[in-house]
Amino acid sequence: MTVIPIAEAIEHVGVALYREDWIGQLTPCEEALIERIDRIWTPRADAALVNASERAREHQEAMEVQYRAVEIWLQDRGFDSEAESLDAAAFERAFMAAFGTAPGAKPSATAPAGGGTKAKRKTGPAPLLRKRIADKMLDALVSGRTPAALAKDTLAALATEFGGSPNTAKGARSDALARFSELQKIRTLNNSEH
Numbered sequence: 001m002t003v004i005p006i007a008e009a010i011e012h013v014g015v016a017l018y019r020e021d022w023i024g025q026l027t028p029c030e031e032a033l034i035e036r037i038d039r040i041w042t043p044r045a046d047a048a049l050v051n052a053s054e055r056a057r058e059h060q061e062a063m064e065v066q067y068r069a070v071e072i073w074l075q076d077r078g079f080d081s082e083a084e085s086l087d088a089a090a091f092e093r094a095f096m097a098a099f100g101t102a103p104g105a106k107p108s109a110t111a112p113a114g115g116g117t118k119a120k121r122k123t124g125p126a127p128l129l130r131k132r133i134a135d136k137m138l139d140a141l142v143s144g145r146t147p148a149a150l151a152k153d154t155l156a157a158l159a160t161e162f163g164g165s166p167n168t169a170k171g172a173r174s175d176a177l178a179r180f181s182e183l184q185k186i187r188t189l190n191n192s193e194h
Contacts, residue, residue: 003085004103012095012103020129020164023063029126029139030056048061048142051123055135068163073098130172133162157183 014022026034033049033056071081077094079086095103137150137158149175152156155166158173 002088003087004091005085006081006083007075009079009091009103010067010070010088011116013073014066016095016099016101016103017069017073018066021132023059023066026056026060026063030059033057034060048138052142053141059132059135064100074082077108129164130168130175133168133172134175134179135165136162137172141176147180149176171187 011024014024033053036053074081074086077098079091079094092103095101141147141150153161153173155170158169159166160167162172164172
């Protein structure tokens with residue numbers, strides 16, 4: 001019997017269900033922020049750091065919800081989601097029946113997320129994707145990247161670095177720059193009060 005590692009099966013189902021919104025795993029920066037959140041949560045903590053920590057925690061919670069949905073999907077089809085591996089042929093049959101494509105195949109842009117037969121016209125990226133990309137850009141700005149450098153980057157370069165399409169990256173860049181400007185104003189006010 002040929003088997004597929006459970007992690008690989010989870011990834012296939014997660015991508016099929018959530019497409020570009022599939023979180024999969026936290027970034028090392030998010031993991032570090034979550035690990036340190038209790039130590040930085042003080043009345044005088046840097047607002048940008050606290051906000052980044054809160055976003056990381058929200059991202060972790062969203063990831064856990066996604067993993068639970070994948071676990072339910074597997075269990076509903078008779079698979080043990082706690083096993084180290086699954087029967088590859090049985091998994092492929094269940095996956096094909098649900099999503100109409102082989103595991104690992106890239107879903108078409110017009111195929112509905114989560115499988116099914118009725119395709120919907122994709123009108124643009126989900127707001128969550130744009131927000132997630134803007135959050136990554138804001139993290140880069142807080143970590144030292146200058147607004148001028150971010151503004152100067154081409155849309156193709158931003159899409160490659162942060163994900164999404166060039167149009168999504170354009171909107172996310174505007175959001176991130178606006179949020180960073182607000183953070184700078186808050187920091188300036190806080191510094192002038194002390």
